[in-house]
Amino acid sequence: MSTKSKVALVTGGSRGLGKNMAISLANKGIDVVLTYNSNKEEADKVVAEIQSLGQKAAAFQLNAGDVKSFDNFFKQVTGHLKDTTGSTNFDFLINNAGTALYSPFAETTEEQFDNALNIHYKGVFFLTQKALPFINDGGRIINISSGLARFAYPGSSAYGSMKGAIEVLTRYLAKELGARGIAANVVAPGAIETDFGGGRVRDNKEINDHIANVTALGRVGLPDDVGGVVAFLCTEEARWINAQRIEVSGGVNL
Numbered sequence: 001m002s003t004k005s006k007v008a009l010v011t012g013g014s015r016g017l018g019k020n021m022a023i024s025l026a027n028k029g030i031d032v033v034l035t036y037n038s039n040k041e042e043a044d045k046v047v048a049e050i051q052s053l054g055q056k057a058a059a060f061q062l063n064a065g066d067v068k069s070f071d072n073f074f075k076q077v078t079g080h081l082k083d084t085t086g087s088t089n090f091d092f093l094i095n096n097a098g099t100a101l102y103s104p105f106a107e108t109t110e111e112q113f114d115n116a117l118n119i120h121y122k123g124v125f126f127l128t129q130k131a132l133p134f135i136n137d138g139g140r141i142i143n144i145s146s147g148l149a150r151f152a153y154p155g156s157s158a159y160g161s162m163k164g165a166i167e168v169l170t171r172y173l174a175k176e177l178g179a180r181g182i183a184a185n186v187v188a189p190g191a192i193e194t195d196f197g198g199g200r201v202r203d204n205k206e207i208n209d210h211i212a213n214v215t216a217l218g219r220v221g222l223p224d225d226v227g228g229v230v231a232f233l234c235t236e237e238a239r240w241i242n243a244q245r246i247e248v249s250g251g252v253n254l
Contacts, residue, residue, distance in 0.1 A: 004085065005029060005030060005031045005055060005056065006029075006030050006031070006090075006091040006092065006234070007030065007031045007032070007033065007056075007081065007085065007089075007090035007091055007092070008022075008025045008030050008031070008032050008033070008090065008091065008092035008093075008094060008234060009032075009033045009034075009035075009077065009090050009092065009093050009094065009131070010022045010025070010032060010033070010034045010035070010094045010096055011034075011035045011062060011064055011094065011095055011096050011097035011127070012035060012036070012037070012064065012096045012097030012098060013032070013034025013035060013036070013043070013046060013059070013096065014034065014035075014036035014037075014039050014042040014043035014046055014059065015039070015042050015046075015194070015195065016192075016194035016195060016196055016223060017096060017144070017189065017192060017194060017196075017223050017226050017227065018034065018094075018096040018097065019042075019046050019223070020223035020224060020226060020227030021094055021096060021226070021227040021230045021231065022034050022046055022050060022057075022227075023046070023049060023050060023053070023227065024227035024228045024230065024231035025092075025227075025230070025231045025234060026049075026050040026053045026054075026055040026057070027053060027231065028231045028234065028235060029055065030055065030091075030092070030231070030234060031055050031056040031057065031085075032050050032055065032056075032057045032058075033057070033058050033059075033060065033077055033080070033081070033090065034046060034047070034057070034058075034059050034060075035059065035060050035061065035062035035064070035073075035097065036059055036060075036061060036062070037061070037062065037063060037064070037097070038061075040059070040061070043059035044059060046059070047059050056084060056085075058080055058084075060073065060076055060077055060080075062097070064097035064098070064119050064123045064124075064127065065115065065118035065119035065122070065123045066118070066123075067118070067122060067123060067126045067127075070126060070127055070130045071130065074130055074131070074134065077090075077134075078134055081134075088134055089134050089135065089136045090134060090135065090136070090139075091135070091136050091138075091139045091140070091234070092139055092140045092141075092142070092234045093128060093131050093135060093139070093140070093141045093142070094142045094144070094230060095124045095127065095128065095141070095142070095143045095144060095166075096144045097119065097123075098119060098120055098144070098196075099115075099116070099119055100159070100196055100197030100198070101115075101116045101156075101158055101159045102155045102156065102159075102197060102200075103155060103158065104154060104155055104157075105154075105157040105158075108157065108158050112158065113158050116158050116159060116162060117158075117162060120159065120162040120163065120166065121162045121165050121166060121169075124143060124166060124169070125169065128141060128173065132177075135182060137180045137181050137182065138180075138181040138182065139181075139182050140182065140183050140184070140185070140233060140234050140238075141170075141173055141177070141182060141183070141184040141185075142184075142185055142186075142187055142230055142233050142234070143166050143167075143169070143170050143184070143185075143186050143187075144166075144186075144187055144188075144189070144230075145163040145164075145166050145167050145186045145187070145188040145245065146159070146160065146163045146188055146189065147188055147189065147190040147191070147247060147249045147252055147253070148160035148163060149161075149163040149164040149166075149167055149188060150188070150247065150253075151252070151253040163188070166186065167186050167188075167245055170184050170185065170186045170243065170245075171184075171243045174242050174243035175243070178242070183238075183239070183241065183242040183243075184242065184243065185233055185241055185242065185243065185244050185245075185246065186244070186245040186246065187226065187229055187230055187233070187246050187248060188245055188246065188247040188248065188249070189221060189225075189226050189247075189248050189249065190211070190215070190220075190221050190247065190248065190249025190250060190252045191207075191211045191220055191221060191249075191252070192220070192221040192222065192223060192225070192226065193208075193220055193221065193222055193223075194223055201220060202220075208220050211252065214252055214253055215249065215250045215251060215252045216250060216251030216252075216254055217250035217251055218250075219250065221248070221249065221250055225248060225250070226248050229246060229248050233246075
C-alpha cells in the first residue's frame with residue numbers, strides 16, 4: 001500500500017470483544033496498538049494474528065483504572081509509534097477495557113463502586129484527555145457502553161449507571177472536539193458470549209436462554225457481532241456519524 005495505514009488504539013484488546021475489535025480493524029487495513037491488563041501471552045497472540053493479516057500491531061500493559069500510570073503509558077505508546085511510523089500520533093481511540101460488577105444495589109460496597117468507577121468512567125475520561133494531543137485531526141473516539149444503560153437488570157446498578165455517564169460524556173466529546181474534525185460515538189453491546197464476568201452469559205444456560213427469549217433475533221450475541229461495527233465507525237463511510245449511541249444487541253428488550 002502506498003498510503004500509510006491509519007492506527008487504532010484499543011484498550012482491553014487481548015480477549016473477548018476487544019480482541020474481535022482489534023482483528024476487525026486490521027481486516028479494514030488499520031494498524032493496531034492494543035492494551036492488556038495482566039495477560040501478556042493472550043495479547044501477544046492477538047498481535048501475531050493481526051500481523052498475519054498484514055497489519056502492524058503492538059501490545060502494551062495498561063491498568064485502565066490507574067490514572068497516574070497514563071502518562072508513562074502514552075510515553076511508551078508514542079515512542080513506539082514514532083519508531084515504527086515516524087509520528088507519535090494515531091487516528092482512532094477505542095475505550096473498551098472493562099470489568100464486570102454484578103451486585104445488588106443494597107449490597108454494593110464503596111470499594112466495589114470505586115473500583116468500577118475508576119475503570120469505567122474516571123479512567124475513560126482521563127485516558128481520552130491524555131490521548132487528545134496524539135489523536136490526529138479527523139480521528140474518531142469510540143466508547144463502549146452497554147445495553148444496561150438503556151434497560152435495567154437487577155445487580156447492575158453501578159455498572160449500568162457508569163455506562164450511562166459514558167454515553168453523556170461521548171456527546172460532550174463530540175461537541176468539544178468537533179472543531180478538530182474528531183467524531184465521538186458509543187457502541188453499546190447487548191449480552192455477548194465471552195469470558196466477561198466469568199463467562200456467565202456464555203456458560204449459564206438459564207441466563208443464555210432468557211436473553212435469547214427477549215431478543216428479537218432470537219439468540220445471544222457473539223463477539224463477531226460487535227467488532228465489525230466498531231471497525232466500520234473508523235472507516236471513511238462512517239465519517240458523518242457523530243454523537244450517536246449504536247446498540248448492537250439483536251433487538252433486546254424491545
